[in-house]
Amino acid sequence: PALLGALAEADVDDDPWPALVPWLRAHTGAELAERAELLGVAAGPVEPRRASVPEPLAPRPLEGALVVDFSALWAGPLCAHLLGSAGARVVKVETPARPDGARRGDPGFYDLLHAGHRSVVLDPADRDGRRAMRALVDAADIVVEASRPRALARFGLDAEEAVAAGTTWVSITAYGRARDRIGFGDDVSAAAGLVCREPDLAPLFCGDAIADPLTGLTAAALAATAPPGGGGVLWDVAMADVVAATLPAGEPAASPEAVRHGDAWVLEGEDAALPVAAPERREPRGKAPEMGRDTADVLAGLGITVP
Template sequence: MSAPVPDLAGWAASGALHLTGRADGPPVLGPGDPAGRVAADLATVAAHGHARAARTEDSGERLPGVGVLGERAALLGLTRSGPASCGGAFRTVPTTDGWFGLSLARDDDVALVPALVERPLDDAVGADDADDAWRAVRDWARALTRAEAAGRAALLGLPHAAWPPLPADHREPVETLVGGRRSRVGERPLVVDLSALWAGPLCAHLLGLTGCTVVKVEDPRRPDGARRAPGRFFDLLHAGHDSVGVRLAGDGPGRLLDLLLRADLVIESSRPRALRQHGIVAEELVAAGVSWLSITARGRASDTVGFGDDVAVAGGLAVEDRGQLLPVGDAIADPLTGVRAAAAAAAALAQEHAALLDVSMLHVVRSCLVPAVPPPHVVRRSASGWDLLTDGARHAVLPPRSRQPAGTAAPLGRHDDRWWP
């Protein structure tokens, strides 16, 4: 049997290779075959979309290609910034046996750094800005093993990674629990999107392009953080979707439950206890005939939190280069997971029984690591930019590009009257 061959042409065209490496150096080829995996998953989404279109005479909208991996960077103006992530929130620091990675994307994460390093930040470095927080983390981690550093971060609920990757439970990227018979199998399935940021909304976006009706639900007190992103990234993922607001206090959970019971599919990206405390239990809705897709860092059984860059490194998508560790792409675990989730959801929506789809971002990443070692290659500057040369083939390394958003995303709560009884 011949060894797997990665889709290098797709990877070079996706924008993700262009985003991997140092700001002052060439693009660097990482392990695995992320582009090939994304192309296969998009083909699954398209096949189910075409089947629905044939029944409804609704052609839907064209799905993106592997360029989906670089769209956020294109819209936000991000470039390769190794050894930091493209967005700058994730960095790695040396340990006694490798590297420890940490995402300080939120103010709350920065505020936990003194607890992580076990001393006041101002005593450690003399100030309280993010750069000084990173210096404190670097000083703290250098005397620890990567497992010790990761264990401390996990205890505090900080999004983190260790390299080389630490062992993880063996499981499939998407685990499926079959539930009750669906009471209806509509030709334009209703998808209720409770997720935020990138992976979940990308899944909803792709399903919307295949003819699903998508309703995005947010708590006005804590709206989707992607609404604050520059560029038109939020518009790209949410244009054409209805928007409703619900406060998860008072009678809010009851109103939300009424909407969820009308859905064909619910997408969410929080840990199970977040909704259970409000009386919304995924397993009960699945038993009642509503499919439920849950995206978490390491599966519903884990309390670990994670973002696209740290989960990617924890899963094995990184490059050791000249004594430093470089992340691959831009928060690449997010688009990899969003596309894989859309493929699983599209298949589930074609079934008569509901299903609970438990999607682990970490295991999605790990499933892309075949082959684990990049083939012999060289990256050279060309008149137009950079070229990837391997086995006699030349692939132009394209910068990230984005589709134009189909419109402007609806303001939060614009469609409350349409969906709340």
């Protein structure tokens, strides 16, 4: 609430909307985006865009490749999970101050994305912790991260330097590495133009943080691409661009209405009602490791001094 109050230049309580609505009505979308970026608020106007994302090239062998995953929540971990499913060794790196927030969510979902991975905890506030982080990056074939570049710089990590040494670096951000703007799956999807509407045109989020799985799939396909020329490569994967690239050109069209029939849903088209298949839950391959369980073993196995 405090940040939303700063955004609206007003005092707010637990319900910020009475203060936000007048401010939003009085300001443009560009002003909202500028102020949200300044304050670090995940917000922005709906701006349908035409965007392209890099195209995957020839596949690379992944069996035994070392993936160092600094990401959290959904998009980055999904990328690492898919690479692990293709045979890569995945090491998840967290810090004591900022463990993956998904650990506090659905345990089954966390297990689905992280079972079979190794868990390392390193403290970037400690000189030896930063040294071990850099050594892990040096040993990696693929690095996956979802931080703004300046945040990684504080850890002593440099994407360009790693790429020059031959590493594939997958950088997942809300709006691209050149922007200092934060975002999450729901707001990024809407900002990119993916919005559902009620019959009265009231806007709704489409799906549940749908930018995350779309981006995770895209990032994994790029990470599995053989680097051009055999060297390193930096994949700048902007979630907003990934979402925008999935949308058709032109004005949005009305979609068939979804209607509930008993325990099922159907799409009512002009000629027929089409049943919607029930989602199938994938079962995890095992349990995700406890945070930091493998720190000593992973570092020792790579010849890195344990902090």
